[in-house]
Amino acid sequence: MKQLTADAILRSVHELPALPAVVLELIQSFGDSHVSAEQLAVKISHDQAIAAKTLRLANSSFYGLPRQVTSIAEATAILGLRTLRSVATAAGLVGGFANSRCQGFDFDAFWRHAIGTALTARALAQRTRLDEDAAFTLGLVHDIGRLVLVSSYEDEYAQAIAYQLEHDCLMHAAERHYFGVDHAEVGGVIAEHWHFAPEIVAAISCHHRPPPASGLCLTDLVHVADNIAHGLDLSHKENDMVPLLALDAWGRLALADGDYMAVFDAVAEQHEVVCHALLA
Amino acid sequence: MQALSTSIEWTPEGMLLAQPVLDAHGQLLLPAGTPITRGILNSLQQRGIDTVFVNPPEGVSGIVDKLDPATQQAHTEKRLLHLFRPAMRAGQLNPLFHLILRYRSAETP
Numbered sequence: 001m002k003q004l005t006a007d008a009i010l011r012s013v014h015e016l017p018a019l020p021a022v023v024l025e026l027i028q029s030f031g032d033s034h035v036s037a038e039q040l041a042v043k044i045s046h047d048q049a050i051a052a053k054t055l056r057l058a059n060s061s062f063y064g065l066p067r068q069v070t071s072i073a074e075a076t077a078i079l080g081l082r083t084l085r086s087v088a089t090a091a092g093l094v095g096g097f098a099n100s101r102c103q104g105f106d107f108d109a110f111w112r113h114a115i116g117t118a119l120t121a122r123a124l125a126q127r128t129r130l131d132e133d134a135a136f137t138l139g140l141v142h143d144i145g146r147l148v149l150v151s152s153y154e155d156e157y158a159q160a161i162a163y164q165l166e167h168d169c170l171m172h173a174a175e176r177h178y179f180g181v182d183h184a185e186v187g188g189v190i191a192e193h194w195h196f197a198p199e200i201v202a203a204i205s206c207h208h209r210p211p212p213a214s215g216l217c218l219t220d221l222v223h224v225a226d227n228i229a230h231g232l233d234l235s236h237k238e239n240d241m242v243p244l245l246a247l248d249a250w251g252r253l254a255l256a257d258g259d260y261m262a263v264f265d266a267v268a269e270q271h272e273v274v275c276h277a278l279l280a
Numbered sequence: 281m282q283a284l285s286t287s288i289e290w291t292p293e294g295m296l297l298a299q300p301v302l303d304a305h306g307q308l309l310l311p312a313g314t315p316i317t318r319g320i321l322n323s324l325q326q327r328g329i330d331t332v333f334v335n336p337p338e339g340v341s342g343i344v345d346k347l348d349p350a351t352q353q354a355h356t357e358k359r360l361l362h363l364f365r366p367a368m369r370a371g372q373l374n375p376l377f378h379l380i381l382r383y384r385s386a387e388t389p
Contacts, residue, residue, distance in 0.1 A: 168365070170366055224376075227376055228376065228380075230363065231360075231363060231364070231377070231380045232380065233359065233363060238338060240363060241363055241365055241366055242363050242366065242367065242374075242376070243366060244366055244370060244372060245367065245372070245374050245375075245376055247375075250375065250376070257379060260379050260383075261383055264379075264380070264383045
């Protein structure tokens with residue numbers, strides 16, 4: 001067992017495969033209303049892999065564009081700056097991490113769940129008037145701490161996975177047993193280090209334990225989205241499990257049953273399309 | 281996952297036997313894990329066996345949709361109980377469980 005401190009976590013960041021600079025800039029720019037669409041389009045276009053994947057997702061039925069777009073500038077003009085930013089962030093994140101050699105870690109299932117959470121968070125945000133593009137990106141990165149742990153502590157994380165299977169406990173409980181911290185805390189430390197917007201950092205850190213709050217926030221949203229994505233069985237992992245639901249966060253969403261049914265429908269319809277665009 | 285009991289008539293090819301099939305004398309006809317084929321189904325019907333326990337093969341989607349509606353519903357409920365086991369163990373009344381169960385049940389023909 002290894003007790004990880006915040007310093008140790010930050011040291012491990014340097015061993016991570018570096019995220020493309022443009023991805024970090026895109027995530028850091030959430031909340032910045034002065035960012036220029038032209039500058040963003042130029043930056044995305046400079047990374048060919050990200051640009052190609054961005055266009056593939058923009059042209060998928062997920063966005064239902066009336067015609068095929070062939071350049072990032074054109075995609076920006078049609079989708080708008082905010083949406084393009086979340087599409088390009090998704091394109092850069094998925095594929096920005098090399099497949100881990102950690103035994104028992106299912107990379108594909110990880111991203112299927114992250115994409116499912118992103119789609120669910122976006123659909124919930126549309127119905128709760130929260131920022132839907134920030135919600136989508138948050139859904140994608142909410143478990144980023146897990147990628148940090150599997151990349152930096154392959155052997156220890158493999159033991160944590162074996163412990164989780166043996167005890168059939170939640171993965172964050174197994175992580176706490178082996179590291180003294182869980183992936184949510186690790187993700188929060190990393191997100192802060194990468195200068196993500198404060199509300200994104202808070203939501204990553206607390207996505208399994210939303211704190212008491214006076215109003216609805218992104219933390220509540222991603223907590224419920226994470227639960228729904230597990231409940232809809234989107235990772236296709238036989239041994240998956242739904243974490244405990246924080247009923248106060250659920251209450252703050254204040255959605256009717258019909259809203260949830262519409263969210264389930266939207267996610268079911270979009271998940272395979274987006275997974276195909278981003279994971280292919 | 282718990283195996284599903286299904287009638288021979290509604291068992292789709294590709295399912296895996298979850299339990300061995302024995303004849304009336306206790307002789308082993310087919311071991312657990314055998315993939316179901318049309319020939320096997322015909323042979324079992326000729327021997328008067330009308331129910332088997334099966335599991336869907338891992339990673340193959342859509343096969344459960346070919347089961348009869350009651351078995352599909354049972355499969356849905358078992359899978360959801362499996363996914364929501366932390367809440368079940370903690371005795372949590374989870375509104376999400378009931379919503380997804382209702383959603384999945386509405387999908388079953």
